[in-house]
Amino acid sequence: MRLESALFSSREGISAHGQAIAVIGDNISNANTVGFRASRVQFGDLVAGGRSTSETSSIPSTGSGVAIQGVRPVQETGVIEATGRSLDVAIEGRGFIIVGDPQNPAYTRAGALSVSKEGILVDSNGEQVLGFASAGGDTLETLDVNKISLSGKATTAATLSGNLASNNPITEVPASPGTFKEIGQKASFVASDLRVFDSLGQSHAVLMAFYKTGGGQWKAQAYVDASETGGEKGIPVKVGGEVSLNFGPDGRLVAGSAAQVSGTINYGNGSAQGSFTIDLSGFSQFAGSSQTSSLTQDGQAAGNILDYEIRKDGAFYARLDTGQSLQVGTLRLADFVNVDGLQRAGNGLFVATEGAGERRLGQPGQSGLGTLAGASLERSTVDIANQFVELVLFQRGYQASSQTLSAASTLLHDTISLIR
Structure with missing residues (x-):
C-alpha cells in the first residue's frame, strides 16, 4: 500500500463520516416528529481492485477506505402515546396507513387524521386516507363521511x-x-x-x-x-x-x-x-x-355528527347525537416484503419502489399486521441518548480521518522536498 492510498482512504473516511453525521442530525431534528422512523447508517470497507476471482492469488487486498453502503430506517414501533383526540390513530405493529391517489398511493405511520371541510378523512398533510367504503369492499377509495345517511330510517x-x-x-x-x-x-x-x-x-x-x-x-x-x-x-x-x-x-x-x-x-x-x-x-x-x-x-333516528371513532380493526365510525354510531368505512394497512426498500418522500410519507417488493393489503390485526390504537399517536423512534453516542463516534471518525489526511499530505510534501 502506497502513501497515496492514505490520501484516498482518509478522504473517503471524511466523506462517509460526514454523511453519517448528517443522518444523525436528521434523526435528532425529527425526535418529536409523529411516526418518524430513525435512520441507521451502514458502513462498508473499500478494497482496491474489488473482489478477486483468483483462488491462487497471494497478493494481499489493499484497503481503500470506507463508504456508506446504505441508510436504512429502524423498523420498530415507537412509543404509543394517548392523545384523547378521537381521530388520532397509532399502528401497534407492522403496516402503513395508505394515503393519496388510489392508483399511485403513498404510505405513512403518522396517524394524526382529520375530516376535511369536504367530509373526507385526510392525514396531517391533507392527503386523502384510503380504505374500503364498506365491510365487504375490496377497492381502495377515499372515506367520505357524506356517504352515510343522517336522515331518519324507518324500522322494518x-x-x-x-x-x-x-x-x-x-x-x-x-x-x-x-x-x-x-x-x-x-x-x-x-x-x-x-x-x-x-x-x-x-x-x-x-x-x-x-x-x-x-x-x-x-x-x-x-x-x-x-x-x-x-x-x-x-x-x-x-x-x-x-x-x-x-x-x-x-x-x-x-x-x-x-x-x-x-x-x-x-x-x-x-x-x-x-x-x-x-x-x-x-x-x-x-x-x-x-x-x-x-x-x-334496524331503524335510525335523524341526527347530527358529534364525533368520530377509529377502532382497532380499522373500522371508521361517525358518532351521532342520537347515541348511534354509523360506519363510514374501514381503514386498511399496507405491508411490503422489504419495508427497507420504501423511499422517504417527506412529511412522514413513503413511496413504494421496486426494492420494496410486493405490496400486501390487510385488515389491522390480521395476517401479521398491527392493530390500531385509537386516540393515540406513535412517537418518533429516535433515541436521543443513542444518537448522541453515535454522534461522538462519527465525530471522532471524521476528526481522525482529517488528521490522517493531514499527516499523509505532510509526508508527501516532505518526500517531494527530498527530491528537490
Missing part, C-alpha cells in the same frame, strides 16, 4: 329476546283493553323497552304484552299508544294480531311456532305508514323471572 325489522317465567299463573288475553293499566293487570309479562322509528326518524314506543294461556302456551300482542296514530293519549292500539308461542319440556320454542309479530302503524305525524316485524324466537320458558335480555331494530 326488530328482535326481542328473553325469558318467560314458567311459574306464572294462567291468564286470559283481553279482547279490547281500554287502558294500559288493564293490560298490565292481565298480562303475565310486559316488555316496554322497544322503540321503533318512522320514516322521519321519530321514535315510537311499542309495548309487547305476553299472556300465559296454558302450561307451555303463551300469546303475545304488540300495542302502541293511540296518540302515536293521531288518537287519544293513553288508549292502547293493537299492532298486528296475536302470536302464539309454544314451549316444549326443555323450555325452548317448539318447531313450527310462528314467534313473529307483523304489523303496520299509520303514524299521526305525517310520516309514511310503518310496516315492520318483531321476531320473538329468542324467548325461552324457564323457572325464575320474566325479563328481556336483548332487543334490536
Whole structure:
C-alpha cells in the first residue's frame, strides 16, 4: 500500500463520516416528529481492485477506505402515546396507513387524521386516507363521511329476546283493553323497552304484552299508544294480531311456532305508514323471572355528527347525537416484503419502489399486521441518548480521518522536498 492510498482512504473516511453525521442530525431534528422512523447508517470497507476471482492469488487486498453502503430506517414501533383526540390513530405493529391517489398511493405511520371541510378523512398533510367504503369492499377509495345517511330510517325489522317465567299463573288475553293499566293487570309479562322509528326518524314506543294461556302456551300482542296514530293519549292500539308461542319440556320454542309479530302503524305525524316485524324466537320458558335480555331494530333516528371513532380493526365510525354510531368505512394497512426498500418522500410519507417488493393489503390485526390504537399517536423512534453516542463516534471518525489526511499530505510534501 502506497502513501497515496492514505490520501484516498482518509478522504473517503471524511466523506462517509460526514454523511453519517448528517443522518444523525436528521434523526435528532425529527425526535418529536409523529411516526418518524430513525435512520441507521451502514458502513462498508473499500478494497482496491474489488473482489478477486483468483483462488491462487497471494497478493494481499489493499484497503481503500470506507463508504456508506446504505441508510436504512429502524423498523420498530415507537412509543404509543394517548392523545384523547378521537381521530388520532397509532399502528401497534407492522403496516402503513395508505394515503393519496388510489392508483399511485403513498404510505405513512403518522396517524394524526382529520375530516376535511369536504367530509373526507385526510392525514396531517391533507392527503386523502384510503380504505374500503364498506365491510365487504375490496377497492381502495377515499372515506367520505357524506356517504352515510343522517336522515331518519324507518324500522322494518326488530328482535326481542328473553325469558318467560314458567311459574306464572294462567291468564286470559283481553279482547279490547281500554287502558294500559288493564293490560298490565292481565298480562303475565310486559316488555316496554322497544322503540321503533318512522320514516322521519321519530321514535315510537311499542309495548309487547305476553299472556300465559296454558302450561307451555303463551300469546303475545304488540300495542302502541293511540296518540302515536293521531288518537287519544293513553288508549292502547293493537299492532298486528296475536302470536302464539309454544314451549316444549326443555323450555325452548317448539318447531313450527310462528314467534313473529307483523304489523303496520299509520303514524299521526305525517310520516309514511310503518310496516315492520318483531321476531320473538329468542324467548325461552324457564323457572325464575320474566325479563328481556336483548332487543334490536334496524331503524335510525335523524341526527347530527358529534364525533368520530377509529377502532382497532380499522373500522371508521361517525358518532351521532342520537347515541348511534354509523360506519363510514374501514381503514386498511399496507405491508411490503422489504419495508427497507420504501423511499422517504417527506412529511412522514413513503413511496413504494421496486426494492420494496410486493405490496400486501390487510385488515389491522390480521395476517401479521398491527392493530390500531385509537386516540393515540406513535412517537418518533429516535433515541436521543443513542444518537448522541453515535454522534461522538462519527465525530471522532471524521476528526481522525482529517488528521490522517493531514499527516499523509505532510509526508508527501516532505518526500517531494527530498527530491528537490
